[in-house]
Amino acid sequence: MIPSRLAIEEMEHWEAQMDKNTQRAMFSSKSNDWGTPQNFYDKLNNSFGPFTLDPCSDGQNNKTDNYFTKEQNGLSQDWSGNKVFMNPPYGRAIKDWLKKAYEEGQKPNTTVVCLIPARTDTKYWHDYVMKAQAVYFVKGRLKFGDSNNSAPFPSAVIVFTSALSPFGTIMGAMGRE
Numbered sequence: 146m147i148p149s150r151l152a153i154e155e156m157e158h159w160e161a162q163m164d165k166n167t168q169r170a171m172f173s174s175k176s177n178d179w180g181t182p183q184n185f186y187d188k189l190n191n192s193f194g195p196f197t198l199d200p201c202s203d204g205q206n207n208k209t210d211n212y213f214t215k216e217q218n219g220l221s222q223d224w225s226g227n228k229v230f231m232n233p234p235y236g237r238a239i240k241d242w243l244k245k246a247y248e249e250g251q252k253p254n255t256t257v258v259c260l261i262p263a264r265t266d267t268k269y270w271h272d273y274v275m276k277a278q279a280v281y282f283v284k285g286r287l288k289f290g291d292s293n294n295s296a297p298f299p300s301a302v303i304v305f306t307s308a309l310s311p312f313g314t315i316m317g318a319m320g321r322e
């Protein structure tokens with residue numbers, strides 16, 4: 146469908162209004178590392194954990210005792226046998242992380258829970274997220290890291306696991322608290 150003139154004008158208005166800090170946060174390479182809010186992590190850990198592996202860490206922001214850093218390259222490691230919590234860098238490589246999460250989630254006794262931006266129009270979303278066992282859309286915006294500001298994008302929690310649901314992909318909503 147072709148967007149109406151009004152919709153385009155609304156979008157242009159929104160873009161013009163977006164504050165400069167938000168723009169910098171959205172487009173700087175540093176902003177690829179969106180640290181999981183601890184209370185949201187605790188909620189996921191209670192629901193899907195206890196998590197045993199964080200494959201995306203700088204060695205200081207790991208959420209579990211067992212983790213991989215960039216130097217170890219979590220993408221090239223074996224995650225099998227773990228309950229994995231994955232909040233990957235949100236740059237171009239996010240597609241590689243979703244591929245990896247999907248593949249590891251096929252292994253026996255392995256569950257991968259991912260916190261990612263809800264970019265439902267991307268190729269990786271359709272290639273991998275649509276094959277997940279569960280997709281939860283977060284209601285409202287998360288405040289990542291130690292920021293007081295809400296993220297400029299919506300988030301989703303994706304569950305890949307070999308424990309297949311007879312109902313196909315489960316879709317649901319999830320609160321921030």
Ligand SMILES: C[S@@+](CC[C@H](N)C(=O)[O-])C[C@H]1O[C@@H](n2cnc3c(N)ncnc32)[C@H](O)[C@@H]1O
Nearest residue numbers: 178179180181201202203214215218219232234
């Ligand atoms: C979004 S942050 C998540 C940090 C933390 N695990 C959390 O959930 O708050 C992504 C992290 O992945 C790390 N990272 C980047 N490339 C990586 C790689 N190839 N292997 C492992 N970690 C990597 C970054 O240094 C960054 O700390």
